[in-house]
Amino acid sequence: MTNSAALSAREATVLGIIETARRRRAKFRDPTITMSHGAGGRATQSLIEGLLAPAFANATLDAMADAGALVTGGVELALSTDAFVVSPLQFPGGSIGSLAVHGTINDLAMVGARPLALTLSMILEEGLGADVLGAEVTAIAEAARGADVSVIAGDTKVVERGRADGMYLTTTGVGLRDPRARLSPASLVPGDRILLSGTIGEHGTAIMLARNAFELNAEISSDSCSLWPAVDALLEGVGPSLRCLRDATRGGVASVLNELARSSGVAMVVREADVPVRDAVAGAAEILGIDPLYMANEGKMVVFVAPEVAAEALAALRAVPGCEQAVEIGEVRREPPGMVLLHTSFGGRRVLDQLVGDPLPRIC
Amino acid sequence: MTNSAALSAREATVLGIIETARRRRAKFRDPTITMSHGAGGRATQSLIEGLLAPAFANATLDAMADAGALVTGGVELALSTDAFVVSPLQFPGGSIGSLAVHGTINDLAMVGARPLALTLSMILEEGLGADVLGAEVTAIAEAARGADVSVIAGDTKVVERGRADGMYLTTTGVGLRDPRARLSPASLVPGDRILLSGTIGEHGTAIMLARNAFELNAEISSDSCSLWPAVDALLEGVGPSLRCLRDATRGGVASVLNELARSSGVAMVVREADVPVRDAVAGAAEILGIDPLYMANEGKMVVFVAPEVAAEALAALRAVPGCEQAVEIGEVRREPPGMVLLHTSFGGRRVLDQLVGDPLPRIC
Numbered sequence: 001m002t003n004s005a006a007l008s009a010r011e012a013t014v015l016g017i018i019e020t021a022r023r024r025r026a027k028f029r030d031p032t033i034t035m036s037h038g039a040g041g042r043a044t045q046s047l048i049e050g051l052l053a054p055a056f057a058n059a060t061l062d063a064m065a066d067a068g069a070l071v072t073g074g075v076e077l078a079l080s081t082d083a084f085v086v087s088p089l090q091f092p093g094g095s096i097g098s099l100a101v102h103g104t105i106n107d108l109a110m111v112g113a114r115p116l117a118l119t120l121s122m123i124l125e126e127g128l129g130a131d132v133l134g135a136e137v138t139a140i141a142e143a144a145r146g147a148d149v150s151v152i153a154g155d156t157k158v159v160e161r162g163r164a165d166g167m168y169l170t171t172t173g174v175g176l177r178d179p180r181a182r183l184s185p186a187s188l189v190p191g192d193r194i195l196l197s198g199t200i201g202e203h204g205t206a207i208m209l210a211r212n213a214f215e216l217n218a219e220i221s222s223d224s225c226s227l228w229p230a231v232d233a234l235l236e237g238v239g240p241s242l243r244c245l246r247d248a249t250r251g252g253v254a255s256v257l258n259e260l261a262r263s264s265g266v267a268m269v270v271r272e273a274d275v276p277v278r279d280a281v282a283g284a285a286e287i288l289g290i291d292p293l294y295m296a297n298e299g300k301m302v303v304f305v306a307p308e309v310a311a312e313a314l315a316a317l318r319a320v321p322g323c324e325q326a327v328e329i330g331e332v333r334r335e336p337p338g339m340v341l342l343h344t345s346f347g348g349r350r351v352l353d354q355l356v357g358d359p360l361p362r363i364c
Numbered sequence: 365m366t367n368s369a370a371l372s373a374r375e376a377t378v379l380g381i382i383e384t385a386r387r388r389r390a391k392f393r394d395p396t397i398t399m400s401h402g403a404g405g406r407a408t409q410s411l412i413e414g415l416l417a418p419a420f421a422n423a424t425l426d427a428m429a430d431a432g433a434l435v436t437g438g439v440e441l442a443l444s445t446d447a448f449v450v451s452p453l454q455f456p457g458g459s460i461g462s463l464a465v466h467g468t469i470n471d472l473a474m475v476g477a478r479p480l481a482l483t484l485s486m487i488l489e490e491g492l493g494a495d496v497l498g499a500e501v502t503a504i505a506e507a508a509r510g511a512d513v514s515v516i517a518g519d520t521k522v523v524e525r526g527r528a529d530g531m532y533l534t535t536t537g538v539g540l541r542d543p544r545a546r547l548s549p550a551s552l553v554p555g556d557r558i559l560l561s562g563t564i565g566e567h568g569t570a571i572m573l574a575r576n577a578f579e580l581n582a583e584i585s586s587d588s589c590s591l592w593p594a595v596d597a598l599l600e601g602v603g604p605s606l607r608c609l610r611d612a613t614r615g616g617v618a619s620v621l622n623e624l625a626r627s628s629g630v631a632m633v634v635r636e637a638d639v640p641v642r643d644a645v646a647g648a649a650e651i652l653g654i655d656p657l658y659m660a661n662e663g664k665m666v667v668f669v670a671p672e673v674a675a676e677a678l679a680a681l682r683a684v685p686g687c688e689q690a691v692e693i694g695e696v697r698r699e700p701p702g703m704v705l706l707h708t709s710f711g712g713r714r715v716l717d718q719l720v721g722d723p724l725p726r727i728c
Contacts, residue, residue, distance in 0.1 A: 038522030068516030152432030158402030172536035
């Protein structure tokens with residue numbers, strides 16, 4: 001990685017311009033909502049930073065973590081909520097029901113909280129088949145049982161035909177902060193290693209295949225699963241040396257890295273050749289013209305650890321079923337702050353920028 | 365009320381038939397979802413009892429309260445979630461944003477939990493005006509501040525034009541069980557008094573007027589507000605003698621009474637003439653052909669108290685702004701179990717049954 005140590009004068013100028021723009025808090029100026037506001041990239045960021053965060057200003061929301069913090073009676077809780085609008089409702093490896101459980105559990109796990117309980121809100125479209133609803137209710141119940149959480153409250157609303165798309169779900173999770181965890185984006189320091197818990201892009205690709213969007217004889221299943229067992233193993237293995245965790249959902253690994261680089265004011269360098277991508281996913285990504293680094297995952301996370309425990313953390317991760325292919329993909333740097341640089345497989349170097357637009361709508 | 369003490373032979377037979385049918389757990393056999401499954405009446409009950417409760421079987425869901433219970437680290441929490449799909453988004457007295465805050469806070473208050481924090485999930489329709497979104501974000505923030513709760517986590521998804529109706533919201537609330545509260549539907553005993561915290565039917569009527577559904581020169585505003593101050597006053601006034609609370613939302617007062625009579629195995633007698641209804645609401649109800657007892661409220665509750673503290677409870681309630689018109693409307697009886705009887709304003713007596721169908725869809 002010697003070629004990344006120094007920047008050319010031209011590179012430095014370009015990066016300087018991008019960096020200055022990036023330091024400003026994003027403004028929300030769009031006249032109407034577009035699909036890109038839901039894609040997890042730049043437009044989502046402008047909506048959050050420009051409209052939502054100022055309106056709901058409080059310390060826990062400002063931290064921009066995957067889950068909010070609530071301390072009451074000496075107990076440290078984490079809360080997370082997610083809406084699910086995935087289309088189609090069912091796909092290889094999962095369905096909206098299992099996804100709604102895993103997605104919310106994982107947001108709790110990312111802040112080092114053991115998932116305890118879920119609530120479920122359903123918006124159903126008039127005319128939805130009772131069998132379809134029944135299958136999703138079963139999927140939710142099974143995923144919750146598999147993750148050892150209870151669904152303790154719920155609500156159901158029905159809207160007229162054509163006012164939804166089968167069903168939309170919102171799950172909200174409550175977790176208990178694990179005392180072994182000292183996770184915070186603010187704790188990232190140059191030298192920290194960046195690990196990936198496994199191969200990327202499967203969820204996004206499985207959804208695209210399920211939509212019959214393109215001809216491909218690939219058997220790709222969503223990676224949707226609970227990440228708590230992996231987080232538990234990491235906390236047991238390296239505990240307080242774990243700096244920060246993010247599941248790479250909407251917008252993929254690239255978006256997660258950009259968000260963190262930006263909020264922590266550090267740089268990140270990623271070695272593209274070390275990022276594990278299955279052949280079938282790589283093939284589909286090429287046909288779609290989407291970099292797998294921007295593709296959604298529902299059971300993969302980016303892990304930041306102190307360099308001295310990187311090997312231990314990797315070993316702990318690889319011992320967890322589903323994380324056998326965990327790898328180190330890069331590290332945290334000081335310069336240029338707020339930016340993610342990619343060392344490409346072809347030996348080049350480029351900025352791995354935020355996602356713009358929404359290449360894969362309604363992926364979760 | 366001497367005329368209710370004895371039932372005629374014919375009445376006893378009719379009630380016996382209804383009662384037997386009602387004791388059975390409702391089955392969910394409909395082939396598709398209809399608007400009535402979201403109306404809070406009999407179809408909603410069949411969905412909950414026939415499909416959801418068996419799938420998610422656990423003690424807190426089985427209790428069928430407005431909020432689920434979660435005990436962790438010695439702290440007793442309540443969790444509640446609600447989806448909001450009200451149409452139109454704005455109406456006199458409120459909007460989907462303020463409703464989403466009050467609705468969820470009130471579900472916590474009904475189980476005797478002081479609201480602490482909320483999460484917010486938004487499903488936005490592509491093309492929604494940024495001004496409309498901005499107004500609702502402001503409404504949510506203001507309602508939350510007014511109720512002294514923080515919005516500590518959120519999520520936003522966007523669906524294609526025609527796949528929603530402007531916006532749908534889901535709020536989830538966390539509350540702390542108040543140690544003064546001993547609330548439980550199971551605690552209802554014959555002789556308990558039934559109070560109402562104020563006039564009914566305003567929310568449902570305001571929505572219908574906002575839809576221009578019928579010509580009426582009435583100024584009716586939704587009653588949407590936080591009920592926690594009223595619950596706080598009741599707990600302070602009569603504490604453990606408070607048996608049970610229910611906010612009369614979808615399906616109105618009649619649905620709440622039926623649910624509780626059924627789940628507690630008691631009977632209830634309500635004196636129609638004592639139920640406070642504003643003239644404008646009564647007029648609108650007559651035009652619509654809907655009994656105000658079935659109309660939705662978003663800031664009114666039914667209160668069950670031990671008879672010896674009914675006067676104190678009423679005085680405590682009436683001292684709370686917005687509850688000045690609180691009244692006693694009836695009492696809990698032993699026979700016929702599971703049934704609600706109405707002593708009509710005309711001196712008759714009839715069964716006040718569960719809501720069937722959905723006369724006022726998308727009211728919340």
